[in-house]
Every structure is written in C-alpha cells, then in structure tokens.
Amino acid sequence: MFRFSKPLFVFALFSASTVAIAFENYSGVGRPATPAEVKAWDIDVRPDFKGLPKGSGNVERGNELFEEKCASCHGSFGESNEVFTPLAGGTTKDDIKNGRVKGLSSGELPQRTTFTKVATISTVFDYIQRAMPWTAPKSLKPDEVFAILAYLLNLQEIVPSDFVLSDQNIGEVQKLLPNRNGMTTDHGLWPGAPAKKGGIGNGGKPDTANKACMKNCKPDVLIGSTLPEYARTAHGELRDQNRSFGPVRGTQTLGPEAAKKAADAGTLELATKSGCMACHGIKSKIVGPGYNEVVARYKDQTDAESRLIAKVKAGGQGVWGSIPMPPNAHVKDEDLKTLVQWILSGSK
Amino acid sequence: MSEIDKQPGRLRPAPENFLSEEQVKAVGSGRRDFLRKSFLAAGAALAAPIAARAGEGDSNILQNPPWTTSLGLPVATNPYGMPSKYESQLLRRESPGLARVGGASVSFAPLQGLFGIITPSGLHFERHHQGWHDIDPSKHRLMVNGSDDSLLKKAKVYTLDELMRLPSVSRIHFIECGANTGLEWGNVAVPTVQYTHGMLSCSEFTGVPLKLLLEDCGVDYKKARYVLAEGADGSSMTRTIPMEMVESGEVFVAYGQNGEMLRPENGYPLRLVVPGVQGVSWVKWLRRIEVGDKPYATKDEAVHYIDLLPNGLHRQYSSIQEAKSVITTPSGGQTLLDKGFYNVSGLAWSGRGKIKQVDVSFDGGVNWQTARLEGPIQNKALTRFNTNWVWDGSPAILQSRAIDETGFVQPSYGQLRAVRGTKSIYHNNAIQSWKVVESGEVSNVQVL
Numbered sequence: 089m090f091r092f093s094k095p096l097f098v099f100a101l102f103s104a105s106t107v108a109i110a111f112e113n114y115s116g117v118g119r120p121a122t123p124a125e126v127k128a129w130d131i132d133v134r135p136d137f138k139g140l141p142k143g144s145g146n147v148e149r150g151n152e153l154f155e156e157k158c159a160s161c162h163g164s165f166g167e168s169n170e171v172f173t174p175l176a177g178g179t180t181k182d183d184i185k186n187g188r189v190k191g192l193s194s195g196e197l198p199q200r201t202t203f204t205k206v207a208t209i210s211t212v213f214d215y216i217q218r219a220m221p222w223t224a225p226k227s228l229k230p231d232e233v234f235a236i237l238a239y240l241l242n243l244q245e246i247v248p249s250d251f252v253l254s255d256q257n258i259g260e261v262q263k264l265l266p267n268r269n270g271m272t273t274d275h276g277l278w279p280g281a282p283a284k285k286g287g288i289g290n291g292g293k294p295d296t297a298n299k300a301c302m303k304n305c306k307p308d309v310l311i312g313s314t315l316p317e318y319a320r321t322a323h324g325e326l327r328d329q330n331r332s333f334g335p336v337r338g339t340q341t342l343g344p345e346a347a348k349k350a351a352d353a354g355t356l357e358l359a360t361k362s363g364c365m366a367c368h369g370i371k372s373k374i375v376g377p378g379y380n381e382v383v384a385r386y387k388d389q390t391d392a393e394s395r396l397i398a399k400v401k402a403g404g405q406g407v408w409g410s411i412p413m414p415p416n417a418h419v420k421d422e423d424l425k426t427l428v429q430w431i432l433s434g435s436k
Numbered sequence: 437m438s439e440i441d442k443q444p445g446r447l448r449p450a451p452e453n454f455l456s457e458e459q460v461k462a463v464g465s466g467r468r469d470f471l472r473k474s475f476l477a478a479g480a481a482l483a484a485p486i487a488a489r490a491g492e493g494d495s496n497i498l499q500n501p502p503w504t505t506s507l508g509l510p511v512a513t514n515p516y517g518m519p520s521k522y523e524s525q526l527l528r529r530e531s532p533g534l535a536r537v538g539g540a541s542v543s544f545a546p547l548q549g550l551f552g553i554i555t556p557s558g559l560h561f562e563r564h565h566q567g568w569h570d571i572d573p574s575k576h577r578l579m580v581n582g583s584d585d586s587l588l589k590k591a592k593v594y595t596l597d598e599l600m601r602l603p604s605v606s607r608i609h610f611i612e613c614g615a616n617t618g619l620e621w622g623n624v625a626v627p628t629v630q631y632t633h634g635m636l637s638c639s640e641f642t643g644v645p646l647k648l649l650l651e652d653c654g655v656d657y658k659k660a661r662y663v664l665a666e667g668a669d670g671s672s673m674t675r676t677i678p679m680e681m682v683e684s685g686e687v688f689v690a691y692g693q694n695g696e697m698l699r700p701e702n703g704y705p706l707r708l709v710v711p712g713v714q715g716v717s718w719v720k721w722l723r724r725i726e727v728g729d730k731p732y733a734t735k736d737e738a739v740h741y742i743d744l745l746p747n748g749l750h751r752q753y754s755s756i757q758e759a760k761s762v763i764t765t766p767s768g769g770q771t772l773l774d775k776g777f778y779n780v781s782g783l784a785w786s787g788r789g790k791i792k793q794v795d796v797s798f799d800g801g802v803n804w805q806t807a808r809l810e811g812p813i814q815n816k817a818l819t820r821f822n823t824n825w826v827w828d829g830s831p832a833i834l835q836s837r838a839i840d841e842t843g844f845v846q847p848s849y850g851q852l853r854a855v856r857g858t859k860s861i862y863h864n865n866a867i868q869s870w871k872v873v874e875s876g877e878v879s880n881v882q883v884l
Binding site: 114116117118119120121125126129130132134135136138139170171172188189190192193194200202205206207208210211212214215218219222225226270271272273274275276277278279280281286287288289292294295296297298299300301302303304305306309310311312313314315316319320322323326328329330331332334335336337338339341 | 522523525526527529531532533536537539540546548549565566579580581583584590591592593594598599601602623624625626627628630631648649652653661662664666670671672673674677678679680681712713723724726728730731732733734735738739742743744745746747748749750751752753754755756758765766768769770771772773778779787788793795799800801802803804805806833837839844845846847848849850851852855856863871877878879880881882883884
C-alpha cells in the first residue's frame with residue numbers, strides 16, 4: 089500500500105489548494121508568438137518612453153497633417169469643442185515653468201483641455217499612434233505622429249515653430265509639460281500594492297467617513313439642489329420610459345404637442361430605416377410622390393389607411409407614374425400601420 | 437383623464453388624481469352624478485367590450501379574453517426569444533448633450549424597471565471609445581507578452597478554441613463606469629435613475645483566470661507588477677491593472693455572459709473582468725495582455741478617468757468603485773399610483789467586497805431603518821434590497837445608504853464634496869435622494 093500512499097498524498101495536497109489553476113501543463117493550448125507578431129501589436133509607449141519608435145517630425149509638417157487629418161473634428165488649432173473636448177489652450181508660461189496648471193485650482197478655466205491635464209507626453213504619442221485619426225486609427229507612421237505632436241506642442245507654446253520633435257529629444261519636452269506635476273496618487277482607490285510597498289496610493293484608505301446613525305441623525309434636512317425644469321423635459325417623455333403597469337407610472341413630462349413631435353421624430357426614423365425616405369420626400373416628390381401629395385389624394389377616402397397599407401406592402405405602379413414602387417414585405421405589419429397613419433396625419 | 441387611468445388592472449386612484457380640478461370641486465359641493473360618468477368613460481376606453489354591467493365585476497374576469505379562448509403559437513416561433521411586445525419602454529438610452537459622437541458615448545441601463553441583480557444582456561449599459569464592432573471569433577487572437585523579455589518566459593498567442601478548453605470560472609460581478617453619477621457632482625442634472633445611475637450592470641461572467649494564462653507563459657511575478665490590457669477595436673483602449681489583483685485569481689478573461697457569449701456591445705468575443713474596479717478597466721474585445729514593471733499612464737488614465745480635486749491636482753489611477761446604493765422603485769420621473777403600501781426596492785454594491793447592510797430613510801436622512809437584503813450576497817456584485825413603506829400621501833424624501841464588509845458607510849453629498857469638491861466627474865458614490873410630493877410625483881433632489 090505504501091506504493092499508493094505517496095501519489096494519494098500528493099493528490100490531497102493538490103486539491104487542498106483551492107484554486108484549480110495550480111495545474112501546470114495545459115499542453116496543446118496556445119503557441120509561442122513570433123517576434124513579428126509581437127512587434128505588430130506591441131505599440132504601447134510608457135512614460136519612461138519604453139516602446140517609443142525611432143523617428144522625428146517638425147511643426148510645419150505637423151500643421152499640414154493636422155489640417156488634413158485632424159482639424160475636421162478638433163479645429164485647425166486644436167481649439168474646437170464641437171465634437172470632442174479641446175486639445176489645446178488654457179495654460180500659461182508660468183504653468184510651463186512650474187509644471188502645474190494654475191487655472192485648475194483658481195476656477196479661471198472655463199473648460200479643461202488635454203494639455204491642461206496631461207502630465208506625461210508619452211500618453212499623447214501613444215494615443216495618437218494607436219487610435220487616431222478617428223475614422224482611420226493606426227494609419228499614421230511614427231514620423232507623422234512625431235510631427236502632429238510637435239504641432240500640438242507648438243500650439244501650446246511649449247516648443248518654437250521651427251521645432252523638430254524626435255525620439256531623441258522628447259524627454260526634454262516632457263520637462264516642459266505645463267501640468268507635469270499635476271497628478272497625485274495619494275488616494276485609496278488603487279486596488280494593488282500601496283506606494284510604500286512599491287505600488288500606488290495609500291493602501292485603500294477611504295477619504296470619507298460617514299457613520300451609520302439610525303435615529304435623529306441631524307436637526308434639519310438641507311436640500312442642496314432640485315431638478316431644474318429644463319432637465320425634467322430634456323430626456324423626452326418619461327412616461328414612455330417606464331412600464332404601463334406596476335406600482336408606479338412614468339411621469340408625463342411632455343405636453344400633447346411635444347409628445348406628437350417626439351412621436352413624429354420616431355416615425356421619421358422608422359421611415360428612414362425602412363427605406364421609405366430613399367424615394368419619398370415629406371413635402372416633395374423624389375422618385376415616388378411626396379407624402380403631402382399622398383395625403384391630398386387620399387384625404388377624403390374613408391378606407392385610405394387600409395388601402396395604403398396594402399399598397400405599401402404589395403408595391404404598385406401606375407397611380408403616380410411609370411416608376412414602380414417595390415413591395416415592402418420586410419416591414420412589419422405594425423410598423424406599416426404606424427407609417428401610414430403618420431403619412432395620413434400630415435407627416436413631419 | 438390621463439392615459440394612466442385607462443390602464444387595466446391598476447389600483448383605483450384617489451379621486452384627486454384622475455378628476456379635473458372643477459370635478460373635484462363639484463364632488464366637494466355634493467354633485468356626484470358625473471363621477472359615475474367618469475367611471476363609465478374609463479370603462480368604455482378599454483379595448484374589450486364591456487359585457488358586464490357595473491357592479492357585476494371586472495370584465496377581464498367575466499368575459500374570457502382571446503388568449504384564453506383560442507389556440508396559441510407553436511414552439512420555436514421565435515428561435516431567439518424576445519421580450520413581450522408590451523415591454524417596449526425599458527430601453528438603453530443616451531442622455532442628450534452628454535456626448536456629441538455616438539461612437540464615443542454612453543447608453544444607460546433602465547434601472548427603473550429592472551428586478552433582482554442580473555442585467556438582461558440586451559439592456560447592459562454601453563460605453564464605447566471609438567465605436568463597436570461584431571468581431572469574427574475565428575479571427576480573434578489573444579496575445580500575452582512582456583514589456584521586455586525578462587518578465588515572461590515566452591510570449592504566447594491563444595485562439596478562442598484554445599481559451600475555451602481551459603479551466604473556467606463563472607462569477608457574478610457588477611460593472612460600473614467610473615463616471616456613473618458624474619453628471620450630478622455639482623447639482624441635480626438628470627431626471628431619472630436611468631441617467632443618474634444607469635452606467636451600472638451586473639452579469640454572470642464565464643472565462644479563464646488571467647493568472648492561469650500568465651503562469652502558462654511563465655510570468656516572473658517578482659518583476660512583473662503591472663498588467664496592461666488592450667482592446668482590438670479602433671481605439672485599442674488600454675488600462676493598467678495591478679498584478680496583486682491578478683495573483684488573487686479575481687481577474688479573468690471572459691467570453692461568457694449570462695449563459696451565452698458576450699454581446700458585441702460588451703466585448704464579444706473576449707473581455708477582461710476586473711471585479712470592483714471601474715468599467716473602463718474591463719477592456720472589451722481584449723486582444724493583448726502585456727506584463728510590465730511600471731504603470732503605463734495610458735490616455736484613459738492620464739487625460740480621462742482622472743479625478744480633479746479642489747486644489748487643482750488630479751487623482752491618477754483611481755480605480756475602485758466604493759460602496760454605493762440607490763433606490764430604483766420608486767425613483768425620479770415616476771409617479772406613485774396611490775396612497776398605501778409599497779415595496780421600496782433598490783441596489784447596493786461595493787468594489788471592496790460584499791454588502792453588509794443597507795439602511796433606508798423616508799425623511800431625508802434624519803431617521804433610518806435597515807432594509808432586507810436578498811441573498812445570496814456575493815463579492816463585488818449587485819445586492820438587491822427591499823423594505824416596506826406605507827405612503828400616507830404626505831411629502832417624503834427617500835434615501836438609501838450602503839455599508840460594505842469593510843465597515844465603510846456610503847457618504848452624503850456634503851461629506852463627499854467636502855473632500856473632493858464638485859468637479860471630479862468620476863467616483864461619485866454619494867447618497868441619492870428622491871423627493872415624493874402629494875401628487876405622487878417622484879423627483880431627483882440632493883440632500884447635503
């Protein structure tokens with residue numbers, strides 16, 4: 089029996105380690121990555137510039153590239169707030185000197201830009217390289233990324249207009265970032281080892297300390313803020329965002345007129361999705377008749393709704409000219425009904 | 437008369453809720469004849485013809501409806517089942533004005549109508565950084581490599597075929613965006629719990645512990661103290677995760693969600709699960725894991741997802757979602773049907789472990805009562821709480837307050853703002869207040 093006891097003992101040890109992942113031989117699973125594969129995907133750049141590709145680019149070239157590939161969203165000077173929050177602006181010469189953006193604490197900044205926040209220039213390089221331009225991410229070559237970054241740094245008045253940014257001097261630029269000293273990790277929200285053990289943060293110590301008081305906890309209830317009227321209606325008809333049965337109802341937030349407008353917008357979307365608006369306009373003929381013309385022709389017919397539903401479903405030819413309307417069997421019956429009622433009620 | 441009153445099966449409303457002001461005055465003056473007319477009108481509005489005369493009973497009982505008197509549909513009519521056609525109201529929705537590009541926006545989960553703790557996969561909140569794709573799983577790869585060769589014996593590539601052969605775990609965890617409730621830091625800004633708290637979902641995820649994969653590649657834990665996770669979408673979003681969490685076995689590479697594969701909007705076919713940590717670290721469409729000896733300061737931890745403090749400093753690498761709770765029924769933008777009994781229900785969660793207790797107040801936080809927790813209570817998962825309430829028709833302010841297993845008590849707005857100001861955007865876990873007025877309308881208010 090001694091022969092068996094040793095493996096049994098080993099087995100017992102193995103199952104005692106609660107995690108099944110102590111097993112070490114997952115043979116047949118995974119394969120070594122080739123150097124070319126790692127190179128293709130491992131493009132991240134760290135704050136110490138590990139991973140930074142060799143290359144360079146100047147402000148002028150960056151300006152051209154920015155105008156061509158970036159300005160439609162960000163504005164020519166990285167100032168636009170139309171699509172994304174602004175990239176550039178909001179810092180001073182003193183900020184560059186001190187490495188802290190003063191406007192962040194003084195409340196003078198109307199809005200934070202990328203350069204009022206970022207403390208590590210590697211972040212900006214890494215992000216442009218991996219994710220920009222918006223519709224063609226990863227299409228920029230390293231020299232182009234250097235050039236675009238040089239242009240942004242010049243916009244921010246961190247480097248002069250004849251500057252050439254490269255893997256060789258990017259470390260010097262880091263020392264000029266206006267908010268380079270603006271980060272703190274002294275908080276309790278890092279789930280790993282604390283700073284005193286070589287990690288980040290204070291080891292999970294919370295910064296608030298509420299007490300679980302149960303009775304007569306305070307003399308007054310102070311209301312700090314209530315819902316502004318515009319916010320009550322800005323999210324549409326709340327009645328329709330809750331079930332029509334159950335312990336509560338959604339509160340009606342839009343009057344009948346606004347509700348009709350919202351319903352019209354929904355139906356227009358349905359009409360677009362269903363392919364109707366490719367051939368019909370609301371007020372004018374495109375390929376088929378405009379919906380205003382349809383209403384004019386059918387308004388006095390009592391069976392207009394059912395006739396039109398049948399027509400839309402089966403398609404037809406001849407009533408409005410020789411171009412046939414294709415059948416629309418793909419549109420659900422209930423949607424057809426909604427669409428026809430919308431058309432007859434004077435679509436908007 | 438409002439639409440509400442035509443709904444079948446509802447409780448009889450108090451007269452002031454469905455009569456006009458003149459009618460209420462008329463009742464007061466003793467004229468009651470129109471009251472009868474009102475009830476008849478309400479009855480006539482029902483779709484089914486009224487067979488029974490008033491007094492005999494509910495026509496829904498006295499006359500069998502079509503579904504009781506006809507043949508139903510066969511099996512597999514819907515090979516992938518969908519909710520009832522009457523369930524059209526609870527949808528993922530955007531908050532107008534929050535983002536200007538749909539590819540870099542948020543859709544919120546309709547918490548106001550959900551039950552229990554599991555979020556239906558189709559209603560799971562969305563946050564994309566550069567749009568979403570439906571990735572062909574046969575072409576998806578997961579690479580594990582080191583920031584240099586000394587951190588890992590060999591860089592490896594895994595296919596879904598291979599990952600799904602490995603030992604798996606299935607665990608229920610909440611995921612909350614770090615910016616959840618971020619719109620409310622300064623003041624009340626949005627009307628309903630969908631928009632105040634809807635960047636929150638909870639699912640059962642299935643996958644392979646990341647620890648297993650790193651050990652399969654021969655990780656050197658002494659040197660490799662950080663993990664970089666990267667997505668396969670256009671943004672190839674990256675975040676730094678501490679190795680301590682990976683070593684604990686908590687972090688896993690998930691392919692399953694609520695019994696089926698992940699939904700494309702939630703990272704199909706592979707995402708990282710980092711329990712208790714804000715959603716941005718749960719990298720979707722996960723394609724690469726790099727082990728390193730230093731944190732990475734990626735865009736979403738150096739430009740965004742940093743918490744601005746009153747002194748102008750930003751907190752970086754803030755990741756844990758601290759204890760938080762919210763009442764979902766009744767909540768902002770809803771109207772109570774009537775006076776009387778209500779089950780007040782809500783959700784509590786903590787990124788530091790299990791929920792230990794939830795207290796509910798009906799007077800704006802002067803007095804509290806402990807709610808029932810629906811078990812089993814799980815680590816870093818949503819916990820449903822319920823408590824009884826008889827509404828007497830007078831104004832009330834409803835609040836909930838979570839306490840987690842570390843003893844941490846969810847803070848008030850006053851306490852939170854005292855240390856973090858009002859411009860943090862991220863990690864707002866303040867106590868939520870809902871005000872109820874005499875009409876039964878519930879609205880969003882902030883109690884300091």
